[in-house]
Amino acid sequence: MSTDSPFAVPYDDPFGVHNLPYGVFRTAGRPQPRIGVRFGGRVLDAGAAARAVGAPAEVSGLLSAPLLNPLLAAGRPAWTRVRAALTEWLTGEQHRAAVGPLLVPLADVALDLPFEVADYVDFYASEHHAVNVGRIFRAGADPLTPNWKHLPIGYHGRAGTVVVSGSPVVRPCGQRRAGGEDAPSYGPSLRLDVEAELGFVVGGATGRGSRVAMDGADEHVFGVCLLNDWSARDVQAWEYVPLGPFLGKSFATSVSPWVVPLDALAHARTAPPPRDTPLLPYLDDAAAPPRGLDIAMELRLNGHTVSRPPFAAMYWTYAQMLAHMTVNGASLRPGDLFASGTVSGPEPDSVGALIELTHGGQRPVALPDGSTRAFLEDGDEVVITGSAPGPGGVRVGLGEVAGRVEPARD
Amino acid sequence: MSTDSPFAVPYDDPFGVHNLPYGVFRTAGRPQPRIGVRFGGRVLDAGAAARAVGAPAEVSGLLSAPLLNPLLAAGRPAWTRVRAALTEWLTGEQHRAAVGPLLVPLADVALDLPFEVADYVDFYASEHHAVNVGRIFRAGADPLTPNWKHLPIGYHGRAGTVVVSGSPVVRPCGQRRAGGEDAPSYGPSLRLDVEAELGFVVGGATGRGSRVAMDGADEHVFGVCLLNDWSARDVQAWEYVPLGPFLGKSFATSVSPWVVPLDALAHARTAPPPRDTPLLPYLDDAAAPPRGLDIAMELRLNGHTVSRPPFAAMYWTYAQMLAHMTVNGASLRPGDLFASGTVSGPEPDSVGALIELTHGGQRPVALPDGSTRAFLEDGDEVVITGSAPGPGGVRVGLGEVAGRVEPARD
CATH class of the missing domain: 3.90.850.10 (Fumarylacetoacetase-like, C-terminal domain)
Structure with missing residues (x-):
C-alpha cells in the first residue's frame, strides 16, 4: 500500500479506524448534503460506499440520508451494525477498489450541522x-x-x-x-x-x-x-x-x-x-x-x-x-x-x-x-x-x- | 338553504366565517393527517377543497400538507391569500356543490397536534x-x-x-x-x-x-x-x-x-x-x-x-x-x-x-x-x-x- 493510498492512515491517527465519527458534508462538485465518516484526513462518502459494496438495505438506507437523524432514530443495534460495516469497508482488502475513490480529502469538503436538533x-x-x-x-x-x-x-x-x-x-x-x-x-x-x-x-x-x-x-x-x-x-x-x-x-x-x-x-x-x-x-x-x-x-x-x-x-x-x-x-x-x-x-x-x-x-x-x-x-x-x-x-x-x-x- | 346544510352556520357562531381556525384532522375512513379548517360544527378538508374548486397551486399546495408548517413558512402575504380563498369557498354560492361534501362533522374527526413545534x-x-x-x-x-x-x-x-x-x-x-x-x-x-x-x-x-x-x-x-x-x-x-x-x-x-x-x-x-x-x-x-x-x-x-x-x-x-x-x-x-x-x-x-x-x-x-x-x-x-x-x-x-x-x- 503506497503512502498516497487513502487507506494509509497511521495506526495512531486520532481519526483512525478506532474512531470513525459521523458528519454531514458537501463538495463543490456535488452540493447535496450527505453523510460522511472521517477516516484520517479524508471523508468517506458513506451512502455511496454502501451502494458500491452492495451493503444490506438497512445500512445503505440509513447512510444515504442527508443528515444523521434516521440513523439516530434506528437505535443501538442498528448503530452497531452500521459501525461494523464501516469498519469492514475501510479495512477489508476486498473493498479497496470500490471504497477508495469515495474517500474525499478533507480540504475538498464543507461540513454541515450533522443532525437536526430536536430539543x-x-x-x-x-x-x-x-x-x-x-x-x-x-x-x-x-x-x-x-x-x-x-x-x-x-x-x-x-x-x-x-x-x-x-x-x-x-x-x-x-x-x-x-x-x-x-x-x-x-x-x-x-x-x-x-x-x-x-x-x-x-x-x-x-x-x-x-x-x-x-x-x-x-x-x-x-x-x-x-x-x-x-x-x-x-x-x-x-x-x-x-x-x-x-x-x-x-x-x-x-x-x-x-x-x-x-x-x-x-x-x-x-x-x-x-x-x-x-x-x-x-x-x-x-x-x-x-x-x-x-x-x-x-x-x-x-x-x-x-x-x-x-x-x-x-x-x-x-x-x-x-x-x-x-x-x-x-x-x-x-x-x-x-x-x-x-x-x-x-x-x-x-x-x-x-x-x-x-x-x-x-x-x-x-x-x-x-x-x-x-x-x-x-x-x-x-x-x-x-x-x-x-x-x-x-x-x-x-x-x-x-x-x-x-x-x-x- | 336548509338548516341541515353545512353552510347554515348562524352569524353568531364563534366558529363562523369570521374565525376559520386551522387544525390537522383524521377520520376513521381516511387516517392520513391533513389540514382542516373549522366552520361551525364541521371541519373543512382544506386540501381537498382547494383541489375541488381548482385553487391556485400555491394555495392548494400549502393546504395539502399533513401539518401547518409549510403554511407557517410561507409568510404573511400567503396567509392573507389562503384566508381569502377559504372565505370565498365557504361563502360563495358557486362553490357549494364542490365544498359541501368536504365539510366533515366534528364528531367524525380526530384532531392532531396541528404543527411540529420548533422551539x-x-x-x-x-x-x-x-x-x-x-x-x-x-x-x-x-x-x-x-x-x-x-x-x-x-x-x-x-x-x-x-x-x-x-x-x-x-x-x-x-x-x-x-x-x-x-x-x-x-x-x-x-x-x-x-x-x-x-x-x-x-x-x-x-x-x-x-x-x-x-x-x-x-x-x-x-x-x-x-x-x-x-x-x-x-x-x-x-x-x-x-x-x-x-x-x-x-x-x-x-x-x-x-x-x-x-x-x-x-x-x-x-x-x-x-x-x-x-x-x-x-x-x-x-x-x-x-x-x-x-x-x-x-x-x-x-x-x-x-x-x-x-x-x-x-x-x-x-x-x-x-x-x-x-x-x-x-x-x-x-x-x-x-x-x-x-x-x-x-x-x-x-x-x-x-x-x-x-x-x-x-x-x-x-x-x-x-x-x-x-x-x-x-x-x-x-x-x-x-x-x-x-x-x-x-x-x-x-x-x-x-x-x-x-x-x-x-
Whole structure:
C-alpha cells in the first residue's frame, strides 16, 4: 500500500479506524448534503460506499440520508451494525477498489450541522464551574445552591440556534444593568464569553411517561461532540432570576462537525469524582459501571491555548443527566442534544469559560501578541478541541469547534 | 338553504366565517393527517377543497400538507391569500356543490397536534401572576424581581412534549424537598398544577443576527392557541434556582387543536395596562398600535369553572415578547411557539393556576361534588376555554385545551 493510498492512515491517527465519527458534508462538485465518516484526513462518502459494496438495505438506507437523524432514530443495534460495516469497508482488502475513490480529502469538503436538533438541554455538571460562577453571580451566598449535589441542574436552550463549527457568531445586543445603576441600558454585550462543553447526541425515541434509567443510557446516547455555549454574561446576569438563562445564551451554540460514536470511547471511561452527598436511587451510581469520560479539552483564543479543561473532573455523568432529564416522564426524540455545561477542572488554567479564567473580568488573560482579554473582542476566534484515550495508547480525536466573533449589528 | 346544510352556520357562531381556525384532522375512513379548517360544527378538508374548486397551486399546495408548517413558512402575504380563498369557498354560492361534501362533522374527526413545534418559549407576562407566585416561591423578598418591569421574562421549554388537547398527562415523578427537611425525597409530584396561557404560533423564518421589532410582530405571528403549561410545583420549587424551571414543566404542555389566525382577532385588540416603569426603546409601546388582546378565558376543573382569567390584563404584549426574544439576534423558525405565561387577573377568581387560587395550597377550592382541591388529583380533568370579541358583536371561539391526569407510573 503506497503512502498516497487513502487507506494509509497511521495506526495512531486520532481519526483512525478506532474512531470513525459521523458528519454531514458537501463538495463543490456535488452540493447535496450527505453523510460522511472521517477516516484520517479524508471523508468517506458513506451512502455511496454502501451502494458500491452492495451493503444490506438497512445500512445503505440509513447512510444515504442527508443528515444523521434516521440513523439516530434506528437505535443501538442498528448503530452497531452500521459501525461494523464501516469498519469492514475501510479495512477489508476486498473493498479497496470500490471504497477508495469515495474517500474525499478533507480540504475538498464543507461540513454541515450533522443532525437536526430536536430539543437542546444544557446541564451544569462541573462542580468547579458551579462554584466559580456562583461566587461571581451570587457574591456573599453559598456558591453551590442547596440542590446542586442532589441533582444535575439543567435547563432547555434554543435548538434553532445550534450551529456547526465555523459559523460566525454575531455579538448579541440586549439589556444589562451596570453596577450601581437602577435601570438597565441597551447595547452590544460587553461581556461576551464562551463555555467549553461536551454535547451528547440522543438516538432512539421514548414515549411520554417513560423513563431512561442510568443503565439504559448507553442505549440512547449515540455519540458526543464538542460544544461552545456562547454566553453574554452581562445579559445573563440581569435576566436570569427567576427563570434562568434566556437571551444571554440563545443567540448561538456551536457544535463540532463530527459526532464521535460512544462505541469509540470505551477506553475513555473512568470513575467520576467521589460523591460526598448521598444520592437518591435513580441517580446513585456507586455500584454502576464507570460513566465518567476522560476527555482532554483545550480552549484556544486566537490560536493561543488559554486553558485545558478535563472532562474527567465532571461531577455528574451523562447517564445521570439522561436519567434525571427523563425521570419526570419527558420523552426523547432522535436528535435531542444535551450538553454537560462548562467543563472546568480544579486548576486556574483548567477552567472552560473566560469569566472563570479572568475572575469575572478582573484579571484579564495575556495573549502572545501583547494584548489582553477580559472577555471576547470582535474578530476573536475561539477554538475548542478534544481527544480521548483509545485502544493501545492511541487517541480518539473529537476534532474542534471553532467560531469567530462578528461585530454587533445595528 | 336548509338548516341541515353545512353552510347554515348562524352569524353568531364563534366558529363562523369570521374565525376559520386551522387544525390537522383524521377520520376513521381516511387516517392520513391533513389540514382542516373549522366552520361551525364541521371541519373543512382544506386540501381537498382547494383541489375541488381548482385553487391556485400555491394555495392548494400549502393546504395539502399533513401539518401547518409549510403554511407557517410561507409568510404573511400567503396567509392573507389562503384566508381569502377559504372565505370565498365557504361563502360563495358557486362553490357549494364542490365544498359541501368536504365539510366533515366534528364528531367524525380526530384532531392532531396541528404543527411540529420548533422551539418553545414560555414567558411570564402577567404582573398579577408574577406577584402571586413570587410571594409563594420567595416569601419575604420583593415578589417582583428587579428586572420584571424592564423586560418580558421568559425561558425555553421542551418542544418535544407539547401535545394536543385530550392527550392524557401522566403525573410526573421527581425530586422535591419537604419543608423543614435537609435532603430531597423522590416520588410522584404532590403539587400538580395547571397554568392557563395563550400560545402564539410563529411563521416566517429569520436569520441569525437579525431582529423582529415590535412593528414587525404581525408579520411573524400566524395565530394563537390555548395552552396549559402543566406544572409540578414541588419539583419546580426545589430545582429552579439558579437555572430556572426544568423537570417541573417538561413532562407535558397541552395546546388547543385550533390555531386561530391573528387576522380573526382584529376586534380583540386593546391597550395593555399602563406602564409605570420607563421602557427601553425596543420595548416601548406607548406610541404603538394596541397589541393587548381582550380574550376571555375560563379554567374548569371536572366541569366546574374555578376561574376566569382575562388576557387583557397581561402586562407584556406578544409584540414585546417577540421583540425581546429576538433582540439578541436569535433566529425564528416556522413552528416556533411562544406562550404568555399564566394568565392571571387582579381578582381572586381570575387567576390562571391552582397555586394562586388556593394560596399555595393553603385554601383548597371547593367543587360541587363536595370535594376540595389544593392541587390536582389523579383522574381530574382540566379544561381551559377562550373567546374574543369579533365583528358586529359576535365572538371568536378559541375552542378548548383539555387534559386528564393519569396516575404516576412506577
